[in-house]
Amino acid sequence: MNHQRIQNELSAYLDDELSPATQEQVAAHLRGCTECRQLLATFQRNRRHIAALARPVPPIKAAVMTQVRAQAALPPVTVSQRIGILFRNAVLSLREGAQALKKTKPWVFQPITAGASAVLTLALTVGFLYLYPTGTHYEEALDFYFGLHTEQVADSPLSSNVGTPLSSDMINPIDTLDDAELFDLYLEE
Amino acid sequence: MSVATFTAYIDTYSEVESDSIEDFDLEEERELVLQCQNGDADAMEVLVIRYQQWAYNIAYGLLSHHEDAQDVTQDAFLSAWQNIGQFKFKSRFSTWFYRIVKNKALNLLDQRQRRKTDPMEIDDTQPWVPLDTETPERLALYEERKQLVHAALAKLKENHRTILVLRELQELSYNEIAAVLGCTLGRVKSRLHEARKALKAELEKFDYEW
Structure with a gap:
């Protein structure tokens, strides 16, 4: 060389x-x-x-390890594992969402609905107990209306005809003719 | 330096092994990485203790700024932890990790340059740990020399600075450098030679007795 x-x-x-x-x-x-x-x-x-530029390392171990141990709960993983974890987390999120939906009560069981139902039931009960027409006034009113109804039924021409044969003057002769006779009558007129 | 800081330095030093990275047992390293992939923070702590010195020096060599290098090192460890699942054992963990450190340091440099701030501000707020045998005059000389070397490195092209830090500061082999930089052995060899010649030229511009 x-x-x-x-x-x-x-x-x-x-x-x-x-x-x-x-x-x-x-x-x-x-x-x-x-x-x-x-x-x-x-x-x-x-x-x-x-x-000669080399110098003693400053105390960095404590600072590094504090952060490392803080992250140790989440162990480092590969890219494929990360994708797997993302997928698993997505599935878990969906599952949790579904469970949360299941846990959600229908509107009829919601507290506000139950409360309103309770108030309404109470009102109806109180109304039934204190406002329902009972006692002598009620019975007198019923007697009055039943009596009135009976009189109306007795005076009714419809009810009075029941079972009674019709007299001949009450029958319209035209009502007794059949179609052929009605047609002849029509031609004669 | 306060007593607390000095104690922290001593603690840190006591944890850093003096062996080179290549001396680490590959099987043990693999086991540690596998444990990390399973979310074992204790295994990560072992890796942090092992690599913090080298990671910090790469960042510091590239950034020439203590706090930035510290932030980058911490950030690199956290990124390694968060992305350890992507490590497929196709290289050494150190190679993979150095690449993270290098990329984060260069990204920060890039951000600094875009903001048109001085990217190579020499930081000397962090005191150098003196050896008992050194005199104040010699320490002052070292500090001046280090500042000049920092300044010379700052003037180099990014790829020259990076390869010099990996080789001279980090003592990575050519194979490791090729893996970290993602280039061939031949390219490592030629680029390192060019980088050394470029550094020589920059240092010779200073009026200084090297």
Whole structure:
């Protein structure tokens, strides 16, 4: 390898990432090339400068673990598991909704309906007990109306005719004719 | 630094394992992720303890702002928890999680740039934990140097800054970087080389004895 190619390998040489054969070639070149030795020394020195930037880690563990433990109730999952969880949650939501609907009482069993029904029932009961026409006044009124009705029935020409044969003067002669006789009568007139 | 803050730092440090991420047992990590997918917050706490340091440093490397990096890290963990069900074990959890951190940090940067505010405001309100052997003069030198490195990183292209943070600050392998960035190994190799040369050019612009 020529000088330029060797120089391009110096970085990997420093990191011991070359094959043994190439490593040996570079080492041999370095023994005779001041420029490459200086470049390698600079790389080594700068490595130390960057490494010196390392600093002790601040106390982050407590802060991280506080949040991790807070989230531990919801274990991390894969994407497919997430989709499964979303689907399951959707099904559960639907099921809960259905159960909530089942638990909902029909309007007739709603408290307001029951209350109104109770008030109405009470009113009717009170009305029946205190306002229903009972006693002597009621009986007198009934007697009056029954008597009146009886008189009306007795005076009724319809009821008085029941069972009594009709007299001949009460019968219209036309009513006794059949259709042929009525037709002859019509022709005669 | 108050006593309470210092105590919190000590507590945090005591929980962070010093192994690299690649040392984590894959089977154990898989088991933890599975438990998280079943909603186990305790398993998530283990992952937070394991990855908070790396996640924060990626965010801080990209944002150069302590509070923003803290917010992004917390947000990334919460996103990971909320979306852990989508993790299909096609990569390491760390790779998947780093991608979340990187995306959230870059989104925040993008929002800042759209608001035309200074995206790379150097934040030094959070005190660096000093080593007993360091003198005040050396600490002051470190702080100045860090500010310059932050400023140089801020001037780089976004993809150069990201790959440098992942490699130099986070020490991810080329394979992990390729997985986080969603590109080929060859692209990682060439982009990292370009990024290192770009950083070298930016740092050399400062009148500073590196």
